[in-house]
Amino acid sequence: MPTPQPNYHLRTMMGNPPRDDDKLHECVTTVLGINVVRKVHTPGSRAPFDYLRQSFFEQPNAGDPLVWACRGGGKTMLGAAATLLDLIYKPGIEVRVLGGSMEQSRKMYEHLLYLLDQPLIRGSAPDGYSAVLATAPTQRRLLLGNGSRVELLAQSPTSVRGTRVHKLRCDEVDEFDPDIWRAAQLVTRSGRCGDHIVRGQVDALSTMHKPFGLMSQLTRDAGSGVGTSVPMSEVQVVSNRTVFKWTAMDVIERCPEEKECAACVLWEDCQGRAKHTDGHVRIDDLVAQWHRSSRATWDAEVMCRRPSVRDSVYPMFSVEQHVAAPPPFAINDTTRAAAGMDFGIRSPTVWLWALLSPGNAQVHIVDEYLDAGRTLEAHLDAIDAQGRARQHPRPSFVAIDPAGVARNGQTGRSDADLLRKRGYRVVARPTRIRLGIDRVRARLDRGTLTIHPRCTRLLDALQQYHFDPDRPENEAPIKDGPDHAADALRYLITALDHADQRVTVTRWA
Missing domain, CATH: 3.40.50.300 (P-loop containing nucleotide triphosphate hydrolases)
Incomplete structure (x- = not known):
């Protein structure tokens, strides 16, 4: 041609x-x-x-x-x-x-x-x-x-x-x-x-x-x-x-000077900015949409503030309440360290370091490790090295997936055995997923769980971990990436109620 x-x-x-x-x-x-x-x-x-x-x-x-x-x-x-x-x-x-x-x-x-x-x-x-x-x-x-x-x-x-x-x-x-x-x-x-x-x-x-x-x-x-x-x-x-x-307030048409701001339903978001804009979106259209929309929909799709959280596993998570660099409690001799771990081979292996206030009243996730494509021993080498480099206290226990205590059919050893060989105390509690989620939610609701801002993968997981929007009756979260860090956190929080019990590991033959 x-x-x-x-x-x-x-x-x-x-x-x-x-x-x-x-x-x-x-x-x-x-x-x-x-x-x-x-x-x-x-x-x-x-x-x-x-x-x-x-x-x-x-x-x-x-x-x-x-x-x-x-x-x-x-x-x-x-x-x-x-x-x-x-x-x-x-x-x-x-x-x-x-x-x-x-x-x-x-x-x-x-x-x-x-x-x-x-x-x-x-x-x-x-x-x-x-x-x-x-x-x-x-x-x-x-x-x-x-x-x-x-x-x-x-x-x-x-x-x-x-x-x-x-x-x-x-x-x-x-x-x-x-x-x-x-x-x-x-x-x-x-x-x-x-x-x-x-x-x-x-x-x-x-x-x-x-x-x-x-x-x-x-x-x-x-x-x-x-x-x-x-x-x-x-x-x-x-x-x-x-x-x-x-946002809509950036492309809204100019508001007439004679229009009274105090009586306008858009005032909370507009704050008078429409008196200086030259956009194409009609004020009357936005007012009508405001009356027809839920606050979550308005925030996400009109004001570009935050997405709807209707399918999120942890909709109560917020930056202001749950992200903090120093822990919200004093670090002294009564502070304990703990860890949560989710195993992976092709999928990521996750390790979360945590500090616990007396009585486990407050939990602060201070650091994270996430990597894939290594053997468990190689992961543990990297985890130990990161812990030493950042001077994290050695965890008093490591909470893991209960499946991690099952013995390998070829080696006769389990992932939990490898952790114990490294000197870690292992806690593995068989618990329904929904119960573990509810315990994490309870701490988020009460503000007794905080996370250091460097834990970027965990923070992403808490925002992106979601249920299937097409199957509202299904209470199992979708396993599409964010679940690994979220699972490590769930194991840790679930274990807090049981970590001081004498029998902490369940074994299967």
């Missing part, structure tokens, strides 16, 4: 690309015909225009954009705008759109068609479609006269794995299949498109409404602090993403 050639209208647009922020904003406003907020007034928010600016100017040291925005906050339209700017001004660029569903992908595509129909883009093409296009748009594909192309992808391994493009825009990633998301990270390539060196990039756009979902994971990995309880100074950045977050 021969490469399309840009017509006069497209050549004129390509010859005058935006060179700075003001020109880019002017282009978005006059050419695309949309209003994009440049300044926000909510602490912790970023302006929607910041996302467009980073995407268009191909800033070399910027991470992949991660857009966390409110419901109705314009993120899908902005994704379409960023796509069209790429298509027009970066000839030959290849972009793909992947939504949490094909319906979501089509929403961005419909926005793209709407933008193409704006007068300054459509021009005077006689054939009924925009002058910048090489051919009429299909249901899933657009081809511009400069060779740029965008296409919709389906949520399937075949669709994603067979792709090799400059940019992939993923909309509503909180609805993504994790395997599809992982495959999507390998589809991009860098290249020259006109005057631009385009960096291979995966954009993620979504609300965050699942405490255990993909957006929570991505924001945590980005080191933003928005998806986790961990302070920024304690977060290890393991991904290269830039977070752009805005």
